[in-house]
Amino acid sequence: MIFTLPLALKRLCKQKESTDCNDDCFIRKRRTGFGSWISKNVKKNIAFIFAFLSFPLFCFGHGGSDNGGMECGILSQGGYAIHLDVYVYGRMGQFKTYCQNIPNTGKMTMVFDLITPDLRTIPLEVKVVDESTGKPILEVPPKLYSSGVASIDVTFEKTGKYMTHITLVKGDGSNPIVFKFPINVGLSSFLTSPIVMGGIVLGIVVVGALIFFFVSKRRREAASSIASSKA
Structure with a gap:
């Protein structure tokens, strides 16, 4: 009895404290529930916004990265498919x-992967056109690429927009199939320009600051309400 009485008293006190806390705790949870939820998820929300806005910054290529590869995309037309790496x-x-x-001008190599096996038996004509003048800077006559890969050297002497035409020469050539690959040399894309990048970073900072301010304000209001209810 000597050892069990203190334990019983402690349990009784805890029950009393729990009963006294019911109303106060209910008010506290009700008033701080939304702010608490934001507080717990604020880091997650900021991280998601940062990842969502930053993702395009890493895409400097044709729908992919500057490492090329199959993520650059494949053009399909007339039942044929061709992939380009520069x-x-x-x-x-x-x-x-x-x-x-x-990013820069100079000499480079265009490598065309002939995805469709039938393309190995069809002569291909390659032409690179300067879109500002409409004149070709490179013309390669029709040729068979039986290995399935066409490697063609080209020199871009000035910045600008270019279009690579790959023409399938079949039969009499009355209905040619032309693949067009756009190439931009020395031109910053919209999402990679310094101004846009700075704007995105600034936007992330502003959004994070607003969320932090809102959460802090909610906490202060909740604390003030609890203090006044106790008084």
């Missing part, structure tokens, strides 16, 4: 592959 050579034999947006 190899830009740097120092010490190093190179990078791009899809559509090339």
Whole structure:
């Protein structure tokens, strides 16, 4: 009895405290529920917004990254499919592959993957046209690429927009199938321009600050309401 009485008293006190707290706790949970939810999810929300807005910054290519690869996209037409990578050579034999947006002028290699096996038996004509003048800067006569890969060197001497035409020469050539690959040389895309990048970063900071201010305000209001109800 000597050892069990203190335990019983403690339990009785806890029940008393719990009973006294019921109304107060209910008010506190009710008033701070929404603010508490935002507080718990504020980091998650900011991280999601940052990831959502930052994702385009990493897309410098034709729907992909500056590493090229199959994520650059495949053009399909007339039952045929072709994929393009542009190899830009740097120092010490190093190179990078791009899809559509090339950062600098100079000599580079266009590599066309003939996805459809039948393309290996069809002569292909390649032409690169400067869209500002409408004149071709490169013309390659019809040729068979039996290996399934066409590697063509080209030199872009000035920045601008270009269009690569790949024409399938079949039969009498009356109904040619033409694949068109746009190439932008030395032009910053909208999402990669410094102004847009700065605006996105500023927007993220502003949104984060507003959420923080709102959560802090809700906490202060909840604390003030609880203090006044106790008084």
